[in-house]
Amino acid sequence: MRIPLERSGTVPLYTQIERFLLCAITSGNLPVRTRLPSARQLAADLGLSRMTVETAYAGLEAEGLVTREIGRGTFVLPPASPAMPQGDSPESWPQWQRDLTVSCASWRDAAGAPSAGDDAIRFDTGTGDARRFPVEELRRTMLSVLRRDGRSALEYGDPRGYAPLRKTMAQVLSAQGLQASENDVLITSGSQQGIALVAQLLLRPGDTVVVERPTYGAVLGLFRAIGLRIVDVPVDRHGMQVELLEAILQRSNPRLIYTIPNFQNPTGSCMSTQRRKELVLLAERYDVPVLEDDFVGDLRYDGRALPPLKALDRSSNVIYVSTFSKMLMPGLRAGLVLADGPVLEILSELKRLTDLATSNMIQRALDAYVSVGRYEAHLRRSRRVYAKRRDAMARAVERSLPAGTTFDMPSGGLFLWIRLPEGHSATAILARARARGVRIAPGGEFFADGEEGDRFIRLNFAAFTPEEIDHGVSEMGKAIGHLR
Amino acid sequence: MRIPLERSGTVPLYTQIERFLLCAITSGNLPVRTRLPSARQLAADLGLSRMTVETAYAGLEAEGLVTREIGRGTFVLPPASPAMPQGDSPESWPQWQRDLTVSCASWRDAAGAPSAGDDAIRFDTGTGDARRFPVEELRRTMLSVLRRDGRSALEYGDPRGYAPLRKTMAQVLSAQGLQASENDVLITSGSQQGIALVAQLLLRPGDTVVVERPTYGAVLGLFRAIGLRIVDVPVDRHGMQVELLEAILQRSNPRLIYTIPNFQNPTGSCMSTQRRKELVLLAERYDVPVLEDDFVGDLRYDGRALPPLKALDRSSNVIYVSTFSKMLMPGLRAGLVLADGPVLEILSELKRLTDLATSNMIQRALDAYVSVGRYEAHLRRSRRVYAKRRDAMARAVERSLPAGTTFDMPSGGLFLWIRLPEGHSATAILARARARGVRIAPGGEFFADGEEGDRFIRLNFAAFTPEEIDHGVSEMGKAIGHLR
Secondary structure, X not given: OOOOOOOOOOOXXXXXXXXXXXXXXXXXXXOOOOEOOOHHHHHHHHOOOHHHXXXXXXXXXXXXXXXXXXXXXXXXXXXXXXXXXXXXXXXXXXXXXXXXXXXXXXXXXXXXXXXXXXXXXXXXXXXXXXXXXXHHHHHHHHHHHHHHHHHHHHOOOOOOOOHHHHHHHHHHHHOOOXXXXXXXXXXXXXXXXXXXXXXXHXXXXXXXXXXXXXXXXXXXXXXXXXXXXXXXXXXXXXXXXXXXXXXXXXXXXXXXXXXXXXXXXXXXOOOOHXXXXXXXXXXXXXXXXXXXXXXXXXXXXXXXXXXXXXXXXXOOOEEEEXXXXXXXXXXXXXXXXXXXXXXXXXXXXXXXXXXXXXXXXXXXXXXXXXXXXHHHHHHHHHHHHHHHHHHHHHHHHHHHOOOOOEOOOXXXXXXXXXXXXXXXXXXXXXXXXXXXXXXXXXXXXXXXXXXXXHHEEEEEOOOOOHHHHHHHHHHXXXXXXXXX | OXXXXXXXXXXXXXXXXXXXXXXXXXXXXXXXXXXXXXXXXXXXXXXXXXXXXXXXXXXXXXXXXXXXXXXXEEEEOOOOOOXXXXXXXXXXXXHHHHHHHHHOOOOOOOOOOOOOOOOOEEOOOOOOOHHHOOHHHHHXXXXXXXXXXXXXXXXXXXOOOOHHHHHHHHHHHXXXXXXXXXXXXXXXXXXXXXXXXXXXXXXXXXXXXEEXXXXXXXXXXXXXHXXXXXXXXXXXXXXXXXXXXXXXXXXXXOXXXXXXXXXXXXXXXXXXXXXXXXHHXXXXXXXXXXXXXXXXXXXXXXOOOOOOHHHHOOOOOEEEEEEOOOXXXXXXXXXXXXXXXXXXXXXXXHHHHXXXXXXXXXXXXXXXXXXXXXXXXXXXXXXXXXXXXXHHHHHHHHHHOOOOOEOOOOOEOOEEEEEOOOOOOHHHHHHHHHHOOEEOEEHHHHOOOOOHHHHEEEEEXXXXXXXXXXXXXXXXXXXXXXXX
C-alpha cells in the first residue's frame, strides 16, 4: 500500500496515515471486510516504525472504522454514516480544464451516445440483434484458441494484426470483389478505430473533409473533435449525389472524402454503380483519398450486389474499412482497413503508436470462427431474419405513424430512415416516445449543421422481432398523436 | 460474391468474370479446394443470366484453374505456376500517398517496433515474462464470464468501461495512495491508448510538450506523429530534474508534461518525493496538465513506495495512466486513465469517437480475475522472481560487458539501463548481438534527438531466467569484443 506522506510537515505521520485510511474507508474504496496490511508490512512499505502504523490503526479502531482481530488482522467495518460528499465545483478546476470544456463544446454530445441499457425498445441501436449473436459458438471457439495457443494468445501480436486473420480477411474480401492479400489488411478495434486512424493521419485542424448529408453521427463527432471544416454532399435514393462533388473539389480542396456506399447510415440508400465509378474517377483526378465505410456491406436482402469503391479503384486512392461488430459481436471490437500503397503501412505504425495492437486473443478467436465458415452461415441466417424484420417495420410505419410519413425501402442494412410530415419534430417525439418505452435516433444527429434533420428519425429494424416492432412503432404513433 | 463489372464496356461480361476469378485464384485469395458459388447463385448475385457465368466457369476450367465435379460443384485447383507478382512501384501511387511518405518520415521507424518473435533472447522486450502469464487461470475466468454473462459480454458496453471493473480499479488504486471512485476511471485499450487520447485531446500540431530525457520511444513516436515540438528535461537517478523545469515552463509554454515517475522507461530511476511535490506545484502554478505514466508502479523490489503524483495533486492537474499489460497479459490490452474534473468525461467521449469502447468481454474477465485477489497474488510472486532476475542481470553485466560499463541499480520495474564506455556504439552492437541470437534496445530510440543515446542500451531483465540472462549477456560481451 502506498500512502502519500508529508515527512517534513507539522502533521504527525500516524495522523496522516489515519486520515488517509479514514478517507479510503468512508469513500468505499476500502470496502467492508477488507483486511488492511499488517502494521509490520505497512511500516516496511512506508519506511516507518511499526509503532507509527500501530498508532494510526488504533486511532481508526477508536473511530469505529476498523476492527482488530487477534491473530487474524485488521478489518474494515461497515460504515456508521453515509459516504462523504465529493466536492466537484467548476471553480476548483484548473484553467486548462475550464478552457477544455469550452473548446470541446462543439463536438461533445454531438453524436448522442447510446445510454446504458434499460428495458426500452431500442430502435436507436446501431447493431444487429444481440439475442442472435452466436454466444455459445464463440465461447467454444475462444476456449479452444486458448487451449491451442496458450500464452502466445496473451502476448502482444503483430501491430498489423494476427497474420492468419489477415489472410482469412483477404479471402473474405475477395468474395466481395476485392483482390487483396494479407499484406493489404490492417486489423483494428472495430471500424471506428480504422476511421479514427485515417482521420488522425490525413487530417489536421482546419482541413476540409467531405461527408454525405446525412451521415454517421459518431464520425461527425470525430471530425468535429479534430477541428475539421465539414462540407456535405446530399444523399438521395442512389447514394451520395456525386454529380455535385466536382464543384466542391474545385472550391474547397478537401483532404478526404468519407462515404458509406452500401446501406448508408442513416438513410439506407445504396450508391449506384455509375456514381461509384464517377467518385473513384474524381478522387483520381483531384488527388483526394476516399474513405469507404462498408459497415454492413454484406447484409443485403434483395437486389444485386454492387462493387465496393475499392474494387473499382485502380490508383490506390480508396481506403476501405469494415467491421464484424454490427453482425457478430460488438463487444469483441474487431474491424479492418484495406488499402494499398504506403498509406497502409503508415496506418499500421500509427495504430501501434495509438494502442500497440488489437487484442491478440480476440483476433485468434475471430479467425478460428470465420475460417470454419461459421461467419458465413451466421450471415445467411441473419439476412433471412432481418429481411422479414425490415418488411415488418415498413408495414408498421405505414400503419401506425401519421399520414405523410415517407421512407425509401432499403435493400439491406439495419436502418429505416423515415421522414415525418410537415410540422413534426423528432426531438419532440424523442422524449414522448421514451416515456412510452421506445428509444429513437432523432435525425439531427446525422447532420453536420442546420435543423433540417429534425424532420427525420432513424429506426433500427434488425434488432427486434416483428412483434416488438409492431408494439414499438405503435407506441411511437401514440406518442406522436399526443403531441398534436 | 460481389464482382465489379463494367456493364457498358466492350469487354464481354463472361470475360470480366473469368478474369476476376483468375486473379483471385492465382493470387491465392481463393485457396485451393475453395468451392465457387454455383453458376445459378452467382448469376443471381450479379443480376446476369446463368449462361454468362457458365461460360466464365468453362473458361476457367479450360485454363486449368478450376475443376467442375458433377453434382458437387466447381473447385479451385492447385496452381500450376507461382502467384502473379504485384506491381507496387512508387510511380503508381497517387500524389497524396507520395506526400504522406515524406511528411511521416520524422516519426516512422522512430520507435523501433519489436519485430515478430524469433528464437532470440529478446532483451529488447517491454513486458514481463510471458511464460509466467497466468494463462490457465485466465482461460477459466473467461470461460466462466461467458457462461455467466452470455451475450451481454458481447454487446457494446459503457464507453467509460465496464462499471464493476472501474469500481475494482478504484479499489486497487486506493491501495496505492490514490483516492478514486469508479467515476474517476476510464478503461482503455492499454495505457498506450490512454496516452494517445490525452495527446489527441490536449495537443495540436506545433504545440510544445515536455518529456523526460530519455523517455519511452513509442510516446516520442506518437508526439512526433502529431507534429509536436518536443522539449526534454534530463533524468538522473532521482528521476526528472524538476529543478530545470520552471525555466522551460516560462520559456516554452508547453501544453503538457509527460513523465514516468516510477521505474522510469528506460532508465529505471524513481522520482524523489521532493521532486514529485515540486512538479505538482509547478503544474498548478503554470496551469499545465501533467500526464503521469505509471506503467509498472506496482513492481517494486526494494525501498519505500513513493506516492503517485496524482495522490499529491490537489488541483486536478494530473492525469494518471496505468496498465495491466506489462505484468499480466499484454495481448488482452487493458489499461486505465484516472483523472478528475471535466477532462475525464471529455476523454471518455473522445474514446467513444475513437473506437466506441474497449472489448467488453475482456473487461469482464479482467474484473473477475482481479476481484478475487488473483492479480495481487500474481504480482507478489512476480516481484520475488523478477528481483532475483534483476540481480542476476546486474552481475552478468559486471562480469561480461567491458570495464567502464555503468548502470544504476533500479529498485523495481523491468529494465536495466546501461551506459557503455567511451568509443562504444549501441547501434554497432545491435547487429552483432543479433547475429549471436540476442536482441537489445539501443539507447537512441529513447532520445528525442541527438546521438547521445548511442552510448546506452536498455536491457529487460524480467522476461528471462538467470541462466538465460547469463548466456545472453555473455553473448553480448562477445559481440562487443569482436567490434574492438
